[in-house]
Amino acid sequence: MDSSARSATHDQPTPSFRPSRRQLLAAALAMPVALGTAACGGGGSGSGSDKKVELSIFWWGAQARADLTDKALALYTQKHPNVTFKKTWQANQGYYDKLATLTAGGNAPDIFQIDDNAISEYAERGVTLDLTPYSTNGKLDVSKFSKGLKEYGEVDGKLVGVALGENTQGLVYDKTLLDKFKLPAPTTGMSWADFITWAANVTRTSKIPGTQDPSAIYQALWVWLRQNGKDLYNGKQIAFDESDMTKWFQLWKDAGAKGATPTPEVIHEGNDSSVSKQLVVTGKADTSWVWTNQMPELKKNTKSDLGLMAYPGDPSAQWARASLYLSVFRGSPRKDAAVDVVNFLANDPDAGAILGTDRGLPPNLDVRKQVEATVTDPNMKQTIEVQNELATKFGPTSPSVPPKGHTKVKSELIRIAEGVTYGRQTPDAGAKDFVTAAKAAIGQS
Numbered sequence: 164m165d166s167s168a169r170s171a172t173h174d175q176p177t178p179s180f181r182p183s184r185r186q187l188l189a190a191a192l193a194m195p196v197a198l199g200t201a202a203c204g205g206g207g208s209g210s211g212s213d214k215k216v217e218l219s220i221f222w223w224g225a226q227a228r229a230d231l232t233d234k235a236l237a238l239y240t241q242k243h244p245n246v247t248f249k250k251t252w253q254a255n256q257g258y259y260d261k262l263a264t265l266t267a268g269g270n271a272p273d274i275f276q277i278d279d280n281a282i283s284e285y286a287e288r289g290v291t292l293d294l295t296p297y298s299t300n301g302k303l304d305v306s307k308f309s310k311g312l313k314e315y316g317e318v319d320g321k322l323v324g325v326a327l328g329e330n331t332q333g334l335v336y337d338k339t340l341l342d343k344f345k346l347p348a349p350t351t352g353m354s355w356a357d358f359i360t361w362a363a364n365v366t367r368t369s370k371i372p373g374t375q376d377p378s379a380i381y382q383a384l385w386v387w388l389r390q391n392g393k394d395l396y397n398g399k400q401i402a403f404d405e406s407d408m409t410k411w412f413q414l415w416k417d418a419g420a421k422g423a424t425p426t427p428e429v430i431h432e433g434n435d436s437s438v439s440k441q442l443v444v445t446g447k448a449d450t451s452w453v454w455t456n457q458m459p460e461l462k463k464n465t466k467s468d469l470g471l472m473a474y475p476g477d478p479s480a481q482w483a484r485a486s487l488y489l490s491v492f493r494g495s496p497r498k499d500a501a502v503d504v505v506n507f508l509a510n511d512p513d514a515g516a517i518l519g520t521d522r523g524l525p526p527n528l529d530v531r532k533q534v535e536a537t538v539t540d541p542n543m544k545q546t547i548e549v550q551n552e553l554a555t556k557f558g559p560t561s562p563s564v565p566p567k568g569h570t571k572v573k574s575e576l577i578r579i580a581e582g583v584t585y586g587r588q589t590p591d592a593g594a595k596d597f598v599t600a601a602k603a604a605i606g607q608s
Contacts, residue, residue: 216500219249221265222276223258228521235517239507246500266290271492273501277324278487279315284567285490286318292491292498294322294505302499303506307527309483309554311561316488318564324488325505328523331481331553332382332474333455333546335443339467344369349450351473351553355387355414358475362423365449374450375433375442376424378415379580381573383452387411389480389562399566401601408594412583416590424448427585434577439464455550456486456523462542469542471549479558486523524550571604 222232229252236248251272253261259281265271271290285291297303298313305313305322309329316324334349341348346368349361362373377383385395394402418424425433425448433442438457442448444465453461458471473481489508491501508514515530520543525531535547565572576597583593602608 213245216246216497217249218246218274218497218501218504219251219272220274220504221251221262221272223253223255224276224521225254228252231518231521235508235514236504238511238513238517239504242507243503246504266492269494271494273492273495273497274489274504275492276327276487277490279485279564280570280573282316282324282488282490282564283318283569286321286323287567289493290490291318291323292493292495292502294325294491294502295320297502297506298322303502304510305526307510307529309526309528310557312483312485312526315483315485315561315564324485324490325509326485326487326526327489327509327518328456328486328520329483329526329550330454330456330486330523331484331550331557332386333453333458333549334450334472334474335441335453335458335461336450336470336472337443337446337465337467338470340369340371340449341365342468348470349472349475351478353475355475359414359418359421359423362418362450363421366422369449371446372425372429372442372448373423374418375448375452376415376419376430376584377452378412378584379430379434379577380452381576382454383474384411384576385562386474386480387476390476394562396563396566396569396605398563399605400607401598401605403598405591405594405598408597409591412580412590412593415580416583419584427581430584431581434581443469454484454486455546455553456520458546459520459540459542471545473549473553473556478553478556481553482557482561483554485526520547566605568605572601575600575604 220236222228232252233250236250240247262271262275266285266288277285282291294303298305303325305325308326312326312329313322316322316326336349338348346365347361349358353361358374365371365373381395388394388403388407391407393407396402415424424430425442429442429447432440432445433448433451438444438460441451441453441461443451444461446465451461452474455471458469462469489505491498491505495501508518510527510530512530512533515525515527515534516537518525519534520538524547525534531547538544538547579588579593579597579600582588583590588596
């Protein structure tokens with residue numbers, strides 16, 4: 164176990180990696196050596212072999228996640244005595260820095276955890292193994308995954324990550340506050356205009372702002388764009404224009420004028436991604452815009468009862484999002500065995516019983532039903548119920564996984580949206596700046 168491991172929240176780390184040209188060159192030079200003949204053939208010992216295999220695996224998370232992962236891997240070794248593990252984990256801070264260093268030197272772990280902020284970049288750098296042949300020949304079973312969840316692990320037509328958890332966008336609200344003032348709860352399917360009117364009424368009645376201003380929250384923008392016939396990305400290009408962004412920024416500037424949202428200073432606080440700083444748990448707004456699997460962690464930070472629903476508008480614009488993936492290093496000499504472990508963690512009922520909902524809802528729907536039957540936390544029960552209900556409403560197409568540069572797009576949205584909120588820019592000026600910044604972030608000419 165890595166001695167640097169520390170307790171962490173359920174949040175995902177923000178990729179801060181930007182490998183230098185020297186690092187990328189080193190990776191490019193080291194990769195062929197690491198690949199060797201493994202890139203051409205079966206690639207290492209499978210789980211059915213008696214040959215001793217040690218697989219390295221690296222993930223981020225809190226101590227609880229480490230303990231659960233340890234138990235699941237121990238179960239794999241129990242079932243496959245020839246396979247053991249070199250396990251490394253750490254808190255979310257600095258995870259991607261360390262992973263970038265390892266991969267740049269050609270020393271990536273055989274199996275590593277990753278999320279949709281980074282998966283495209285690692286795939287384009289040739290770090291991740293193409294898992295498509297394994298999903299085709301049945302050695303990697305994704306047949307029981309939620310609709311669209313497999314595709315959300317594909318980059319350039321290659322399956323490069325296997326979801327180990329699922330979530331979707333969720334609006335969390337303070338039920339205790341609403342009940343205190345005899346106010347109705349928001350409901351899935353209500354329009355954005357109706358939601359803002361509802362939030363302004365909460366503010367007038369309770370003197371607590373009805374909602375966090377989500378103009379800086381990328382997933383809220385993404386859903387709104389999809390509801391309006393657009394998208395955040397189209398492959399490696401943005402799929403929105405200045406007119407779309409002007410409407411988005413103006414929507415929330417007007418909401419603020421109606422009293423639906425807090426002051427700019429409080430909105431800035433809410434733009435922190437930490438669960439403990441979400442306005443719904445600090446008592447500075449009745450609602451926060453999060454991911455469904457964050458619900459239990461949010462509850463740990465408040466005494467209030469919480470409710471959960473889809474974002475406003477048509478819920479078919481939402482999708483099954485991989486909260487986390489496991490990927491296999493393309494240069495691993497033990498890649499067949501590594502893929503078998505990934506398949507085990509995603510699909511084995513006993514492994515699912517151990518891992519539970521720590522990384523999100525189990526991707527395998529059969530395993531999810533099994534886990535759901537054992538859940539006692541009422542907030543997780545509610546999360547599963549809402550997630551399963553929304554799954555019946557997801558549209559026929561999911562967006563592609565975000566392109567390289569997505570993390571920079573997110574940070575630019577926060578910067579520019581806050582500029583509009585503080586009045587430093589008009590909505591149309593902010594829209595122009597964001598389109599320019601987003602194109603630069605993903606390398607779009």
